Amino acid sequence: MEIKIKEILPGEKKPKPKDESKLGFGKIFSDHFFTMEYKEGVGWRNASIEPYRPLILDPAAMCLHYGQEFFEGMKAYRGKDGAIYLFRPMENIRRMNSSAERLCSPVIDEELFLEALKKLIILDKDWIPKSEGTALYIRPTMIATEAALGVHPADEFLFFIILCPVGAYYPQGFSPTKIYVSEEHVRAVRGGVGNIKAAGNYAASLLASKKASALGCTQVLWLDALERKYVEEVGTSNIFILIGDELLTPPLSGSILPGVTRDSVIAMARSWGVKVTERAPSIDEIIMAHGKGTLKEIFASGTAAIVSPVGQICYKDIECVIGGGKVGKLTERLYREILDIQYGVKNDPFGWRVKIYP
Numbered sequence: 001m002e003i004k005i006k007e008i009l010p011g012e013k014k015p016k017p018k019d020e021s022k023l024g025f026g027k028i029f030s031d032h033f034f035t036m037e038y039k040e041g042v043g044w045r046n047a048s049i050e051p052y053r054p055l056i057l058d059p060a061a062m063c064l065h066y067g068q069e070f071f072e073g074m075k076a077y078r079g080k081d082g083a084i085y086l087f088r089p090m091e092n093i094r095r096m097n098s099s100a101e102r103l104c105s106p107v108i109d110e111e112l113f114l115e116a117l118k119k120l121i122i123l124d125k126d127w128i129p130k131s132e133g134t135a136l137y138i139r140p141t142m143i144a145t146e147a148a149l150g151v152h153p154a155d156e157f158l159f160f161i162i163l164c165p166v167g168a169y170y171p172q173g174f175s176p177t178k179i180y181v182s183e184e185h186v187r188a189v190r191g192g193v194g195n196i197k198a199a200g201n202y203a204a205s206l207l208a209s210k211k212a213s214a215l216g217c218t219q220v221l222w223l224d225a226l227e228r229k230y231v232e233e234v235g236t237s238n239i240f241i242l243i244g245d246e247l248l249t250p251p252l253s254g255s256i257l258p259g260v261t262r263d264s265v266i267a268m269a270r271s272w273g274v275k276v277t278e279r280a281p282s283i284d285e286i287i288m289a290h291g292k293g294t295l296k297e298i299f300a301s302g303t304a305a306i307v308s309p310v311g312q313i314c315y316k317d318i319e320c321v322i323g324g325g326k327v328g329k330l331t332e333r334l335y336r337e338i339l340d341i342q343y344g345v346k347n348d349p350f351g352w353r354v355k356i357y358p
């Protein structure tokens with residue numbers, strides 16, 4: 001399928017943010033977006049890149065009522081050499097399609113998806129910020145647009161990709177977070193939709209986040225839904241725990257999002273000879289390891305931050321400070337090495353980086 005491109009008139013271009021240190025996350029959008037429509041029996045059609053604009057939706061559009069809606073999150077990086085890079089984009093494309101299958105929505109041809117990404121990013125390349133740690137965040141999204149009430153798989157969908165320049169995650173250097181162990185609420189259960197980026201998962205997580213911030217914590221540590229015992233994720237990131245010299249991360253058992261960063265951390269740590277085990281420790285095991293002095297590091301992993309060090313855990317009335325509240329050595333090394341691959345600073349033994357321009 002051909003992608004039609006309708007460029008914005010020069011006079012209508014939005015002003016670019018001047019101060020890259022004030023970009024923040026997810027508030028500014030570039031000049032263009034990609035859209036494509038689906039109709040049962042016809043397939044995907046009208047692939048186009050157009051000036052960014054509001055969508056027109058029927059108030060009965062099914063995504064608004066029944067949450068048949070999911071997304072992806074990835075980034076384009078401006079390398080030290082001025083080139084534009086993506087990081088393992090096929091992983092995000094395949095994960096989007098597995099979300100589609102789980103939510104009875106149409107899959108997208110992988111090649112067309114990648115072509116749409118490249119064309120859109122290259123057209124809006126001046127929106128990619130230049131300072132270290134900044135990037136262009138990419139949000140592919142699919143929504144059910146059929147106008148109908150009554151729960152059934154929709155027969156019309158819209159797929160779109162929007163772009164936003166985002167600031168460095170750690171403008172003042174690493175700051176370890178304080179996390180709150182949620183006993184009352186759970187994020188996902190095996191057999192549910194916790195292993196895909198279904199929009200409803202994030203709405204369901206808000207109340208626990210609110211409770212965490214009321215207690216002075218920045219993130220929620222989610223426990224498994226059945227026993228409320230084994231750790232699963234931190235906020236919207238995967239979790240890693242270094243006990244002794246073994247790096248633990250929960251296995252992809254169905255309630256955990258298969259993070260691209262998680263997979264990269266596992267591969268990189270193993271390549272350094274670190275013992276990585278896919279096993280979910282219980283919160284009690286973590287507290288005990290802390291007592292014994294064998295709990296060395298905890299960090300979260302995800303596209304936004306790469307890795308985010310955890311400095312303190314609040315569980316019931318227990319407060320555990322990890323590694324004296326300082327950033328662990330392994331956390332720091334993983335951050336640096338993945339960042340250097342993403343920005344083209346170091347060579348890329350894993351073949352993760354994809355140059356899209358020039």
Ligand SMILES: *Cc1c(COP(=O)(O)O)cnc(C)c1O
Nearest residue numbers: 236237238257259260261302303
């Ligand atoms: C997106 C996400 C992650 C991290 O995935 P990456 O591919 O590494 O960005 C982890 N957990 C949840 C719940 C997520 O939504």
